[in-house]
Amino acid sequence: MHGVVLRGLSLGLACSSAEPVAEPVQAVPEGMTAIPAGSFTMGRDRAMHADQTPAHTVTISAFTLEETLVTVADFRAFVEATGHVTDAERQGSGKTAFEGMAEWEWLDLEGITWRGPFPENHTQADDEPVVMVSWKDAATYCEHHGRRLPSEAEWEYAMRAGATGRYPSGEDTPSNLNYWQGEDHTLNTREDGFVHTSPVRAFEPNGWGLYDPVGNVWQYTADWYAEDTFSRGDVTDPVGPQDGEDKVGRGGSWWCSKKTCSGYGLFARGKAHPRAPFSNNGFRCAL
Secondary structure, three states, X not given: OOOOEEOOOOOOOOOOOXXXXXXXXXXXXXXXXXXXXXEEEEOOOOOOOHHHOOOEEEEEOOEEEEOOXXXXXXXXXXXXXXXXXXXXXXXXXEEEOOOOOOOOOOEEEEOOEOOEOOOOOOOOOOOOEOOOEOHHHHHHHHHHOOOEOXXXXXXXXXXXXXXXXXXXXXXXXXXXOOOOOOOOOOOOOOOOOOOOOOOOOOOOOOOOOOOOOOOOOEEEEEEEOOOOHHHHOOEEOOOOOOOOOOEEEEEOOOOOEOOOEOOOEEEEEEEEOOOOOEOOEEOOOEO
16 A cells, blocks of 8 residues: 655746745644645455455545544533533433443433443543534534544545554554453443543553544544445545435444444444444544
């Protein structure tokens, strides 16, 4: 696979005595990172899941992305400022999971919300990623801040930061990643120090300064899901299908294990209904 190819301005000499006029530089908002324009290889030709194929070249324009996932504290401030009521609160329930459950099992629990997304004795800290929010909740949050959810292609391009393997560090599972350790969900061996979500700056960032490029929580993107999305060939700034039933999530989460899901990585594509809240889905915003 080819790595990232960055694009920029090529400055040459002109036959003129006039002084060059500098383009105004737009300041990057605090807590965000400027992602340079460039191209990368998205997908792969051989995969267990057809929706990850084939490999194709994607070109992305420059944009900015939040360094971290939106935290519990961030979302609380948004709710206090707007009075936003999440889908979990409207529906009266959400899907959650915890240590001791069977593989692929989810508990649709009444009364669970982003304020307390786990049924057992676990309280999220303010610096952990907000969960039990739907795609719609995430999109509304970003819109309130004058931002948006990144496209699926933007998300992968930024999280790779030039990497071509399953992880930003290569093919081997890195130690600085929050995913489920253990033979199954009966017991988490806690090798990464966490059972559920971890603080958004708990691990080292990728090469472009973005935290949690893989693991911790699935990250919502703007795109609708389709199994054949990657069959479009080489594209520039793709935005996915015009409509669909589910939205794309990427990156995997604390609930992903070697036996169940194995979604932690830069190839796996997740999906969820836009109004469905889960305890392992979160997000970050783009500009």
